[in-house]
Amino acid sequence: MAPIEKVEGRAIPFGLKNVDTDVIIPAKWLKTISREGLGKGAFETLRADPNNLFDQPEYRQAPILIAGDNFGCGSSREHAAWALGDLGIRVVIAPSYSDIFSGNAVKNGILPVVLPQSAIDRLMEVAATDPIHVDLDTQTVTTPFQDRFTFDIDPFRKMCLLNGLDEISLTEKSDAAIAAHEQMIAKTQPWLTPTLA
Amino acid sequence: MTRPRTLYEKIWDAHVVEQRPDGTCLIFIDRHLVHEVTSPQAFAGLRASGRTVRRPDLTLAVPDHNLPTTARKDAAGNRLPIADMESAAQLAALETNAPDFGIRYIDATAAEQGIVHVVGPEQGFSLPGTTIVCGDSHTACHGGIGALAFGIGTSEVEHVLATQTLLLQPAKTMEVRVEGEVGPGVTAKDIILHITGTIGAAGGTGHVIEYTGSTIRALSVEGRLTVSNMAIEGGARAGLIAPDATTIAYLKGRPYAPKGADWDAAVAYWTSLATDPGATYDKTVVIDAADIAPSVTWGTSPEDVVPITGTVPAPDSFADPSKQAAAAKSLAYMGLEPGTRMQDVRIENIFIGSCTNSRIEDLRAAAAVLKGRHKAANVKWAIVVPGSGLVKAQAEAEGLDRIFTDAGLEWREPGCSACLGMNPDKVPAGERCASTSNRNFVGRQGPGSRTHLVSPAMAAAAAVTGRLTDVRELID
Numbered sequence: 001m002a003p004i005e006k007v008e009g010r011a012i013p014f015g016l017k018n019v020d021t022d023v024i025i026p027a028k029w030l031k032t033i034s035r036e037g038l039g040k041g042a043f044e045t046l047r048a049d050p051n052n053l054f055d056q057p058e059y060r061q062a063p064i065l066i067a068g069d070n071f072g073c074g075s076s077r078e079h080a081a082w083a084l085g086d087l088g089i090r091v092v093i094a095p096s097y098s099d100i101f102s103g104n105a106v107k108n109g110i111l112p113v114v115l116p117q118s119a120i121d122r123l124m125e126v127a128a129t130d131p132i133h134v135d136l137d138t139q140t141v142t143t144p145f146q147d148r149f150t151f152d153i154d155p156f157r158k159m160c161l162l163n164g165l166d167e168i169s170l171t172e173k174s175d176a177a178i179a180a181h182e183q184m185i186a187k188t189q190p191w192l193t194p195t196l197a
Numbered sequence: 198m199t200r201p202r203t204l205y206e207k208i209w210d211a212h213v214v215e216q217r218p219d220g221t222c223l224i225f226i227d228r229h230l231v232h233e234v235t236s237p238q239a240f241a242g243l244r245a246s247g248r249t250v251r252r253p254d255l256t257l258a259v260p261d262h263n264l265p266t267t268a269r270k271d272a273a274g275n276r277l278p279i280a281d282m283e284s285a286a287q288l289a290a291l292e293t294n295a296p297d298f299g300i301r302y303i304d305a306t307a308a309e310q311g312i313v314h315v316v317g318p319e320q321g322f323s324l325p326g327t328t329i330v331c332g333d334s335h336t337a338c339h340g341g342i343g344a345l346a347f348g349i350g351t352s353e354v355e356h357v358l359a360t361q362t363l364l365l366q367p368a369k370t371m372e373v374r375v376e377g378e379v380g381p382g383v384t385a386k387d388i389i390l391h392i393t394g395t396i397g398a399a400g401g402t403g404h405v406i407e408y409t410g411s412t413i414r415a416l417s418v419e420g421r422l423t424v425s426n427m428a429i430e431g432g433a434r435a436g437l438i439a440p441d442a443t444t445i446a447y448l449k450g451r452p453y454a455p456k457g458a459d460w461d462a463a464v465a466y467w468t469s470l471a472t473d474p475g476a477t478y479d480k481t482v483v484i485d486a487a488d489i490a491p492s493v494t495w496g497t498s499p500e501d502v503v504p505i506t507g508t509v510p511a512p513d514s515f516a517d518p519s520k521q522a523a524a525a526k527s528l529a530y531m532g533l534e535p536g537t538r539m540q541d542v543r544i545e546n547i548f549i550g551s552c553t554n555s556r557i558e559d560l561r562a563a564a565a566v567l568k569g570r571h572k573a574a575n576v577k578w579a580i581v582v583p584g585s586g587l588v589k590a591q592a593e594a595e596g597l598d599r600i601f602t603d604a605g606l607e608w609r610e611p612g613c614s615a616c617l618g619m620n621p622d623k624v625p626a627g628e629r630c631a632s633t634s635n636r637n638f639v640g641r642q643g644p645g646s647r648t649h650l651v652s653p654a655m656a657a658a659a660a661v662t663g664r665l666t667d668v669r670e671l672i673d
């Protein structure tokens with residue numbers, strides 16, 4: 001998982017409220033076998049409109065998405081985070097998220113920034129013409145026009161994102177303890193390791 | 198002296214690798230069963246991060262969810278292609294991923310192929326006292342042989358593949374004690390349906406349920422797997438039944454079971470696992486076996502259980518207003534009127550199969566009812582899907598397949614089939630199915646499908662009469 005510290009670039013001024021995971025990635029994409037390529041399915045219904053925001057030249061590859069309240073509600077599918085990541089999104093900025101979505105986002109190296117609606121409104125304005133700068137270390141979002149918004153984030157999530165640690169990487173820090181358990185089993189319960197007669 | 202402990206606590210304690218300050222534990226996983234639907238992205242994640250499978254020797258892969266249950270080979274023995282492209286891609290992914298990561302793989306056409314939860318115990322891969330995970334919610338099934346078994350999601354599948362551990366919060370313990378002898382026509386499925394109806398679909402939330410009592414002790418391992426399979430329908434995280442002489446006799450000589458001196462050591466350990474006298478559970482429910490009738494569900498929650506002699510309940514017969522609303526919705530979906538006798542409900546489809554009820558004992562029970570009889574004219578679709586190739590071979594050796602086909606039922610290849618509406622075996626919208634599977638959720642057997650959960654013997658009885666039927670009328 002790629003670490004996140006500073007992200008600068010265009011932000012998609014999306015702004016919709018109550019965007020559910022079925023809008024982020026429709027159910028028909030759930031039968032796929034990889035995580036890559038899901039970006040194609042991201043916001044598929046909205047992108048059926050040729051004038052959609054996501055496919056405007058200035059927002060292609062934009063690393064930031066600005067959204068409305070309750071982003072990522074609905075089904076718990078982790079595909080939503082995979083699809084955003086595959087689309088190139090590293091940061092989402094919204095007034096609130098569904099718990100499951102923000103958890104899945106962090107697990108997949110996407111920073112969910114929470115800012116009040118007034119800040120969102122201002123960022124939407126800026127995003128129409130200029131880039132936005134997000135700094136996780138200082139927990140700030142800034143614009144070329146001297147706007148400066150600070151955000152809160154759970155220290156554990158911040159640490160994971162700054163270091164690019166997913167849950168597996170965290171568990172890998174316990175490697176010695178896992179190895180000790182394996183050795184103990186090999187000694188005391190060797191029959192636990194399956195062998196074909 | 199150490200504090201008396203329950204079966205759950207003993208297994209849990211033996212698997213704690215590390216405890217975090219918030220009480221979460223890193224739990225070592227002894228067995229990981231992998232199938233084609235929930236694993237592709239997990240393997241893709243491993244590849245993307247350059248990780249390997251930590252313990253391929255503790256992992257067993259077998260396709261089951263998506264596989265069509267029609268013939269897998271043509272007359273010349275060549276493998277037949279799968280028409281649905283996504284299913285074919287998921288199967289192909291597993292076929293590549295297993296050897297790439299050094300995992301044991303049972304091929305779709307192998308004699309040992311079957312539903313993961315049937316294959317695990319049958320191969321002796323699932324053992325008492327172990328921790329088992331699989332990316333399927335009915336992994337609780339393996340609790341029937343005394344294993345602590347959890348269903349997990351795709352991210353967790355990847356976590357277990359990479360680290361052979363899972364982060365878990367300790368569960369509370371619940372005892373469901375069933376005492377006494379069951380009446381005629383009452384099977385393990387009726388016992389678990391009755392339990393689910395009694396404790397409710399959320400009755401076991403946050404708990405691991407241990408099933409105890411003389412009724413449970415008297416069950417075969419097949420029956421115990423049926424009971425524990427549906428622990429999840431009672432909201433529990435897992436189910437457990439203490440390993441005993443019945444369990445040990447079942448496992449002896451199975452392909453992956455310990456052998457020789459190892460076997461003796463294993464048996465000694467398994468025998469030590471039973472809940473200590475004096476150990477306490479957070480919650481206990483006691484059920485009298487005499488109260489259990491052949492049972493059937495009327496709604497879209499597994500707690501919607503009545504005896505086959507009962508009637509469809511009126512929504513206002515429930516005290517809880519949210520249950521009243523849910524019941525009204527269920528009845529509208531199921532197309533049922535309050536007060537209708539369950540035995541008057543006509544059935545168009547019969548499904549005998551799934552990891553709940555596709556073992557040899559289940560097929561024998563269904564065949565005993567169907568022998569010398571024929572399905573009713575209004576039953577349009579009736580299939581029997583054995584849980585594994587080995588169950589299929591055994592059933593054929595006993596002539597059960599002939600009893601089914603003579604009765605007008607189809608005899609299929611092993612797999613999950615109509616349990617989940619993900620492969621071609623589906624129940625048409627608006628039609629009813631007497632099903633031996635475990636979930637009667639809206640759309641579970643296909644969009645608009647109406648499921649009545651029953652035992653294999655009851656499904657067979659419904660096939661004969663074309664309506665939900667008290668199997669006791671057909672047996673003596």
Ligand code: SF4
Pocket residue numbers: 261262312313314333334335551552553612613614616617635
């Ligand atoms: S039969 Fe149904 S519950 Fe069992 S493993 Fe297959 S899909 Fe899951």
